[in-house]
Amino acid sequence: MRVRRATRGDLDALVRLEAAFPGDRLSRASFARFIEGTSADVWVATARDDAGGEPGRDVVVGDAVVNYRRGFHAARLYSLVTDPAWQGRGVGRALMEAVEAHALERGLVSVRLEVRDDNARAIAFYRRLGYVDVGLTHDFYEDHSDALRMRKRLRADAAQLLAVPYHPQSLDFTCGPASLMMALRSLGHAEPLGQAEELALWREATTVFMLAGHGGTSAHGLAVAALRRGFAAEVWVDQAGPPFLDTVRSSEKKRVIELAHEGFVEALARLGGRVRVGDFGADDVVEQLRAGRVPLVLVSGARLYAERIPHWVVATGFDDDHLYVHDPHLPEGARRADGVHLPLRRADFAQVARYGRARHRALVVVWRPGGGRQTAGVSRGGARAPRAPLPGSG
Numbered sequence: 001m002r003v004r005r006a007t008r009g010d011l012d013a014l015v016r017l018e019a020a021f022p023g024d025r026l027s028r029a030s031f032a033r034f035i036e037g038t039s040a041d042v043w044v045a046t047a048r049d050d051a052g053g054e055p056g057r058d059v060v061v062g063d064a065v066v067n068y069r070r071g072f073h074a075a076r077l078y079s080l081v082t083d084p085a086w087q088g089r090g091v092g093r094a095l096m097e098a099v100e101a102h103a104l105e106r107g108l109v110s111v112r113l114e115v116r117d118d119n120a121r122a123i124a125f126y127r128r129l130g131y132v133d134v135g136l137t138h139d140f141y142e143d144h145s146d147a148l149r150m151r152k153r154l155r156a157d158a159a160q161l162l163a164v165p166y167h168p169q170s171l172d173f174t175c176g177p178a179s180l181m182m183a184l185r186s187l188g189h190a191e192p193l194g195q196a197e198e199l200a201l202w203r204e205a206t207t208v209f210m211l212a213g214h215g216g217t218s219a220h221g222l223a224v225a226a227l228r229r230g231f232a233a234e235v236w237v238d239q240a241g242p243p244f245l246d247t248v249r250s251s252e253k254k255r256v257i258e259l260a261h262e263g264f265v266e267a268l269a270r271l272g273g274r275v276r277v278g279d280f281g282a283d284d285v286v287e288q289l290r291a292g293r294v295p296l297v298l299v300s301g302a303r304l305y306a307e308r309i310p311h312w313v314v315a316t317g318f319d320d321d322h323l324y325v326h327d328p329h330l331p332e333g334a335r336r337a338d339g340v341h342l343p344l345r346r347a348d349f350a351q352v353a354r355y356g357r358a359r360h361r362a363l364v365v366v367w368r369p370g371g372g373r374q375t376a377g378v379s380r381g382g383a384r385a386p387r388a389p390l391p392g393s394g
């Protein structure tokens with residue numbers, strides 16, 4: 001048996017194999033897109049045709065489709081299927097070995113997948129290959145059945161992850177509020193992760209204008225909202241002064257952004273929030289995580305989504321080479337699992353954590369006064385592990 005990349009010549013075989021797939025099947029057009037695009041790989045396993053047909057000819061006996069998400073360092077197994085006549089003969093294993101070996105070559109940290117929670121055979125297969133359960137997503141498939149989310153880490157250096165609940169932003173401009181909600185919730189804030197709180201935070205923290213649409217939220221605004229809820233917060237910026245001014249043209253809008261900013265600066269001082277002005281890097285973020293504090297990081301939408309927008313994510317953990325983040329923005333067609341603990345190379349931090357021509361850099365660090373680490377537990381190797389302080393962080 002051999003595993004190789006699929007070509008357009010395999011389309012007939014791929015579509016035929018899909019018949020063996022339970023539920024949501026991939027169309028010919030989707031396969032063609034995956035084969036030709038750069039955001040996915042399609043692998044096929046071929047073997048000598050030993051059951052009729054033309055003896056001695058290689059036929060496709062299984063396939064695996066893997067997606068990659070721009071900017072992040074995890075692979076997602078989108079589909080895996082072995083021809084029923086060939087199941088139990090090592091085809092699935094060989095395909096997964098190719099998927100994982102290639103993911104490692106790309107420097108990726110993990111492979112994630114979703115599998116129907118009633119597909120006992122596939123679940124047993126993935127467990128056998130070292131995949132562990134990371135959660136259940138309700139109503140995942142077309143027929144409303146649930147999906148078990150599984151993941152395998154490809155590297156030995158286990159990540160240290162904070163237990164941060166996930167909340168996707170419900171509007172284009174609420175990445176900041178959604179990120180802050182996740183951070184505060186992980187620190188013990190009782191407010192439910194709903195749209196009402198998201199809007200309340202946005203109204204408190206928005207710069208009013210940004211680009212052509214509604215204003216997003218600034219580091220200063222988010223820090224004020226955290227302080228008002230009884231949390232400690234610090235703003236880290238590389239330059240003093242109002243952010244995002246160069247995203248709007250009219251002087252009237254610029255003036256409004258300045259006024260909003262002045263209000264935040266005043267409120268921050270009144271509520272005891274600190275502002276640090278100076279450059280910072282991935283190591284600083286890691287240091288804050290080690291102390292049980294939760295950093296929100298301003299990142300470049302251009303780097304992650306090819307969209308020129310400033311964007312907030314929550315840092316949730318680290319390993320030797322990566323920072324992990326919850327990203328509140330789910331691209332079209334993505335599911336919650338696509339937003340959780342996404343690895344970002346620490347070496348890329350300087351390019352990713354900045355916005356605009358001015359290369360503005362901003363962080364908001366939040367924690368519980370009197371010691372955030374008691375509540376924001378760091379676990380080794382998975383969000384589901386028991387909450388425990390990081391050894392050596394005290």
Ligand SMILES: CC(C)(COP(=O)(O)OP(=O)(O)OC[C@H]1O[C@@H](n2cnc3c(N)ncnc32)[C@H](O)[C@@H]1OP(=O)(O)O)[C@@H](O)C(=O)NCCC(=O)NCCS
Binds near residue numbers: 079082083087092
């Ligand atoms: C899941 C699937 C891809 C497995 O492929 P396969 O080619 O039959 O699996 P392999 O023969 O490579 O088996 C690999 C390992 O998993 C184990 N395994 C396979 N099926 C198993 C089962 N039902 N229970 C326990 N272990 C199982 C095998 O024993 C083998 O372990 P080993 O190599 O140490 O002996 C295949 O059953 C399939 O195509 N199912 C239909 C489509 C599907 O459900 N896809 C997954 C959706 S996410």
